[in-house]
Amino acid sequence: MEKKALLKRIECAYLPVTDVTASAAWYEQVLGLTLRAPVEPGKGAIMIMGSGQWLFLLPSTGGHPLHFMTTGWAEGGSPFEMFPICFETDDIHALEASLRESGVWIEPEMRDEGGCGLQLNFKDLDGNKFQAWQQPVAVEAGVTS
Numbered sequence: 001m002e003k004k005a006l007l008k009r010i011e012c013a014y015l016p017v018t019d020v021t022a023s024a025a026w027y028e029q030v031l032g033l034t035l036r037a038p039v040e041p042g043k044g045a046i047m048i049m050g051s052g053q054w055l056f057l058l059p060s061t062g063g064h065p066l067h068f069m070t071t072g073w074a075e076g077g078s079p080f081e082m083f084p085i086c087f088e089t090d091d092i093h094a095l096e097a098s099l100r101e102s103g104v105w106i107e108p109e110m111r112d113e114g115g116c117g118l119q120l121n122f123k124d125l126d127g128n129k130f131q132a133w134q135q136p137v138a139v140e141a142g143v144t145s
Contacts, residue, residue, distance in 0.1 A: 012053055013085055016060030017126050020045050023057045026125050030102040031095070049087075065127035083121060083129040092118045092134040 017023040024045040027033045033055065036046035044058040066084050074080040089095050092110065099106045099122050106122040113119055117136040123129050 010053065012056060014056045014058055015066065015124075015126075015128055016062070016064060017057045017124075017128075018060065018063070019125075020057050020059050023125055026102065027055070027057065030098050030104075032098075060126075065123070065129065067127070067129035081129060083131045086131040086133050089132050089134050092120060092132055095132055096120055 015023075020043070021039045024035050024039055024047065027047045028035055031047075033047040033049055036048055036054070039045045042059065044056050047055040047057060049055065067081050068084070069079050070082045071077045071079055073082055096106070096110055099120075104123055104125065105127075107120055110118055110120045115136055116133075118134045120132045121129065122132065
């Protein structure tokens with residue numbers, strides 16, 4: 001008998017930031033997320049994504065952005081600074097333009113991974129590293145949908 005997965009999906013994520021107010025404004029302006037309630041001094045902020053999941057921006061004085069080194073991702077086992085969260089988007093080109101305009105670190109070029117879609121790595125104001133992914137466009141009978 002196959003065991004049923006006991007975890008359904010990621011409901012929310014907690015991100016370390018040094019300035020909650022500045023980060024909340026950045027997530028609103030650059031990524032288009034919605035701030036759930038005004039930021040209170042010393043507290044975090046809740047940002048709501050388009051699908052309803054929450055990102056908690058929590059004050060962190062330690063300066064430990066989300067990322068880690070791995071040899072299990074890049075070809076040939078090369079060390080790679082890994083992103084712990086991959087977001088899905090419906091408009092990766094608009095996201096790329098918004099990120100570039102904001103001045104944060106972003107990969108030089110978006111990658112087309114064929115059947116795995118379009119992918120782009122970037123960092124927020126605090127150096128938290130993420131990947132954005134867009135599903136490949138379906139092509140049927142020569143017509144793009």
